[in-house]
Structures are given as C-alpha cells and as structure tokens.
Amino acid sequence: xxxxxxxxxxxxxxxxxxxxxxxxxxxxxxxxxxxxxxxxxxxxxxxxxxxxxxxxxxxxxxxxxxxxxxxxxxxxxxxxxxxxxxxxxxxxxxxxxxxxxxxxxxxxxxxxxxxxxxxxxxxxxxxxxxxxxxxxxxxxxxxxxxxxxxxxxxxxxxxxxxxxxxxxxxxxxxxxxxxxxxxxxxxxxxxxxxxxxxxxxxxxxxxxxxxxxxxxxx
Numbered sequence: 001x002x003x004x005x006x007x008x009x010x011x012x013x014x015x016x017x018x019x020x021x022x023x024x025x026x027x028x029x030x031x032x033x034x035x036x037x038x039x040x041x042x043x044x045x046x047x048x049x050x051x052x053x054x055x056x057x058x059x060x061x062x063x064x065x066x067x068x069x070x071x072x073x074x075x076x077x078x079x080x081x082x083x084x085x086x087x088x089x090x091x092x093x094x095x096x097x098x099x100x101x102x103x104x105x106x107x108x109x110x111x112x113x114x115x116x117x118x119x120x121x122x123x124x125x126x127x128x129x130x131x132x133x134x135x136x137x138x139x140x141x142x143x144x145x146x147x148x149x150x151x152x153x154x155x156x157x158x159x160x161x162x163x164x165x166x167x168x169x170x171x172x173x174x175x176x177x178x179x180x181x182x183x184x185x186x187x188x189x190x191x192x193x194x195x196x197x198x199x200x201x202x203x204x205x206x207x208x209x210x211x212x213x214x215x216x217x218x
Contacts, residue, residue: 008127052103056083059115060203063180066134068093071125075178079197089133093129102212111180117214121149123180130177131190134165145186148211152190174198182205 051073053066064082066074066089076085090097098166106124113119121143128136141160145151151159153169162168173184180196185207189195197204210216 003208015118026111048096051089051099051102053086053089053097054101054104056104056106056108056111058111060199060206063111065107065111067095067103067107068127068129070127070129072178073127073129073180075130075180077179077203080198086128098146109180114180115210115216117216120211124181126178128179130194131172131175134168135172135175137181138163138169139176139178139184142173142176142182142184142186145183149186150186150208153187154190158185167200170195186211 011027011185012181016024037158051068053064053074055062055064062078062082064076064078064085064162065072066076074089076082086097110119110122114122125198128139130141138156141156145156153166153173154163157163157165157169160169169187173187174196176182176184176198179185185197185199185204187195194201194204194208206217
C-alpha cells in the first residue's frame, strides 16, 4: 500500500495495493523500504506527518498502531479491517497519514512486554481524539481497573457516576479506540461471562487468562 498524502486527502493509491505505482517505478524491495523510510522521516521533519502508523505481529494476531503528536490514538485488531481504520483516522484526525514504524517503537515494545507477562500497565501518552463525551469518560476510567482484575459493566457505570448507564458503558467499551492499552477486556457481564470484545470474545478470554496466570494460553 502506498502511504503518501495528496492535497487535503489521502493519495488515491492508498485505496489500492500500490501495483500501479510499482509498475511505473520498478524498485527492488529493499530499496523501496529505504525510500519509504526516507519519505517518512522527511515528512516528519517538515511537520507534514500528523498520523504515523505501523502494523505488528502479536500472539492475538496483527495489530495496527497509530500515533499523533499527542500520543497513541489507535490500536486496531485485524478483524476491524486495517484499510477501514486508516480511512477513519484520515477522516477524523488528519489525511496526512503515513506508515512510519519508528514512531511506534516504544508502543510496540510495551505491547511485546505485556504479551510476555512482564508488563502490567502501559506508560505511553494517549490521544483521545477518536472518543468524546461519556464514552471518553468511561475509557479514561478503565486503566484504573488493575491488572488481573475485572469489573462488571454495572460496576463501571456506578464508578463513573452514572449507575443507570450500563448499556452506555458497554458501548464505550465496544468503541474503545485503544484496546489492550485501555483495558476494556477487564469489563465483563454481571453474570461472569466475558461479553463482547473488539478482538473477539476468544481473545478477551485469552487476555484475562494471561493476566491471571502470567502466560497467554494457546
């Protein structure tokens, strides 16, 4: 995928697989990677890069990470559709978006530590640009649920001062733009069942097991 921006929107090649561009400019893979890195660095240095992103492989599948100058703005599971996620970032934050892996090195390292059972809390700046109102209130509360612990949707509603907003808490968790880092997986139903999750209920079960046992089950 080509990641250059154009005018006030995403370059048309972003929507495709980059084959047209590749046909016009035949470049070896290693050289293309170096050229892309130089482009990303130049855009960053000139203040032309508003959103940097990268993808990483994890035990729960590929994740897309996106960061702004304010902090981490998005963590997305593959099942959400990375192309759709990038389009949303371009529409809601800025079309000046480019793959720039180095900007996400620290986040990637902390996620690796988390999946290995060595990190119990994240230490990265967050950008809440993709949430607002009550949803953001809930999402800002969620990191206060300790590692290895859970709260029910009802308990979270009470703790954020709106005990009748149980469904709204569920919506805030379902639309959390920063899963894992903002631990909506620690919110479960009152009957003890896990409930829905952006990464799928099976992933939620595995994350809760990781935080209970210190190891991610297969």
